[in-house]
Amino acid sequence: MKPKSAAQSQISAALVVLPYHTNLIGNMHGGEVMRFMDSTAGIVAQQHSLCNPVTVSVDELVFQEKIKVGDLIVCEAELVFTGRTSMGIKVRVKKKNFKTEKSDKYAIEGNWLMVALDENRRPIPVPPLIIESPEQQKLFDAFKAKLIKKDER
Numbered sequence: 001m002k003p004k005s006a007a008q009s010q011i012s013a014a015l016v017v018l019p020y021h022t023n024l025i026g027n028m029h030g031g032e033v034m035r036f037m038d039s040t041a042g043i044v045a046q047q048h049s050l051c052n053p054v055t056v057s058v059d060e061l062v063f064q065e066k067i068k069v070g071d072l073i074v075c076e077a078e079l080v081f082t083g084r085t086s087m088g089i090k091v092r093v094k095k096k097n098f099k100t101e102k103s104d105k106y107a108i109e110g111n112w113l114m115v116a117l118d119e120n121r122r123p124i125p126v127p128p129l130i131i132e133s134p135e136q137q138k139l140f141d142a143f144k145a146k147l148i149k150k151d152e153r
């Protein structure tokens with residue numbers, strides 16, 4: 001199977017936070033942010049594998065910054081790991097400061113593991129990821145190390 005680069009599937013998606021995304025104090029619900037991150041990660045996995053992906057696990061979601069109604073948020077998702085049928089995707093959400101010149105703040109990040117399924121809903125091999133930089137190698141190794149740690153539990 002022909003290997004593919006992360007750039008071929010990488011994506012950014014934007015969303016303005018509306019009242020129906022938030023709780024009574026105007027903060028975006030964690031579940032809503034996760035849904036946004038999950039669907040963005042899914043697009044990356046779909047573009048890489050050209051198959052139907054499903055989410056297998058989500059690792060270490062940290063809510064570093066609150067997101068409020070009216071905020072513009074951007075979700076960046078990039079493939080960092082491939083196994084045989086699985087794909088590791090790094091997903092980061094940043095708050096855009098579109099009303100000021102302050103720099104954007106990362107609010108949440110997490111690691112998604114997705115598996116490509118064929119039309120019979122069975123796992124199917126995905127193209128290997130082309131590693132193009134030492135930084136990408138680091139991310140690949142870190143993702144793989146976490147999976148190995150899980151297997152040992």
Ligand SMILES: CC(C)(COP(=O)(O)OP(=O)(O)OC[C@H]1O[C@@H](n2cnc3c(N)ncnc32)[C@H](O)[C@@H]1OP(=O)(O)O)[C@@H](O)C(=O)NCCC(=O)NCCS
Nearest residue numbers: 053054055056057082083084085086087113115123147150
């Ligand atoms: C994902 C799923 C198809 C895997 O099925 P399975 O019978 O375990 O398949 P396999 O043993 O062939 O594993 C497939 C891949 O998933 C990985 N995997 C399966 N369970 C895993 C787990 N708990 N943690 C990490 N990786 C896992 C395997 O390591 C393998 O990766 P690889 O091919 O890159 O080496 C199955 O668990 C499933 O359908 N889960 C529900 C998914 C879902 O509904 N998600 C929510 C909606 S999108």
